[in-house]
Amino acid sequence: MNKRKNFSNKRNAILNTICNTDCHPSAKWIYNKIKDKYPDISLGTIYRNIALFKEEGIVRTVATVNGEERIDGKTEPHSHFICTKCGSIYDIFNEELTAVDSILCDEGFKIESKCITYYGKCNKCS
Amino acid sequence: MNKRKNFSNKRNAILNTICNTDCHPSAKWIYNKIKDKYPDISLGTIYRNIALFKEEGIVRTVATVNGEERIDGKTEPHSHFICTKCGSIYDIFNEELTAVDSILCDEGFKIESKCITYYGKCNKCS
DNA sequence: TAGAAATCAATAATCATTATCGATTTGGGT
DNA sequence: ACCCAAATCGATAATGATTATTGATTTCTA
Numbered sequence A, B: 001m002n003k004r005k006n007f008s009n010k011r012n013a014i015l016n017t018i019c020n021t022d023c024h025p026s027a028k029w030i031y032n033k034i035k036d037k038y039p040d041i042s043l044g045t046i047y048r049n050i051a052l053f054k055e056e057g058i059v060r061t062v063a064t065v066n067g068e069e070r071i072d073g074k075t076e077p078h079s080h081f082i083c084t085k086c087g088s089i090y091d092i093f094n095e096e097l098t099a100v101d102s103i104l105c106d107e108g109f110k111i112e113s114k115c116i117t118y119y120g121k122c123n124k125c126s
Numbered sequence C: 001t002a003g004a005a006a007t008c009a010a011t012a013a014t015c016a017t018t019a020t021c022g023a024t025t026t027g028g029g030t
Numbered sequence D: 001a002c003c004c005a006a007a008t009c010g011a012t013a014a015t016g017a018t019t020a021t022t023g024a025t026t027t028c029t030a
Helices: A010-018 A026-035 A043-056 A098-105 B007-017 B027-035 B042-058
Strands: A060-065 A067-070 A081-082 A087-092 A111-121 B060-063 B067-074 B081-085 B091-092 B110-121
Touching: A010 A067, A026 A043, A026 A060, A026 A067, A026 B042, A060 A081, A060 A087, A060 A111, A060 B060, A081 B067, B007 B027, B027 B067, B060 B081, B060 B091, B060 B110
Parallel strands: A081 A111, B081 B110
Antiparallel strands: A060 A067, A081 A087, A111 B110, B060 B067, B081 B091
């Protein structure tokens, strides 16, 4: 990997906020969190940096819940559970499906990533 | 066909358009398709009826691609492949892929549906 | 230290979706 | 058929998330 320039303080704060939570935040959630430390930060800066992190492959979109894109800073392959009532997103690290990925390759489909998402009611809502 | 006699003509046309395509259409796609037969239909009517069909459980959201919600009229359990270049969505009817079962019920999570989505380049784009 | 590049805040623009509202159509009872 | 209430609709405005623009400020580099 090429040597990467250091991130600015705000950019680092955004990335750390994404990576140090399990809640799979939206842009607005990150914005409100960062505002405590950087009161003059702009929501546009959050979006701009999320786009940048996505290009670099260090964060990814989990899903769109109630019109809001939700972000995950964990790059290890794993699945998700999305509560259809409260919108919470939970990680699921329990994967036995990697063996069947080759099925699609035969037909010319090049798989870059796989996303298994369960929908239902979480333990707080059921 | 999928026609239900208690539906209005336009409502039936919208549902049939959704069910008779494999392209997992967006609201705008449906709108443009229906306009051939009903030139005075409104985009709001498309959205209103999609919401109604979703409440009835006869269509569902597959994913959000480039900011557009994509709809599926097939209710049988199956998976999807989404091309990250052209945005096409393909059905995957494969028992092995759809037969993943619940690990989460022990912890109070009530699974209502499951969604397996692959991202990559389709055979036209790769 | 200067000049260039990166980054930012503020704000406007865009675009998908939803809400509103008055008009029109539909369907059941007479 | 006719009436009326409910369903449905088209037009349009409103909403809300995201993106683009712009000019200022900070950071990097030589």
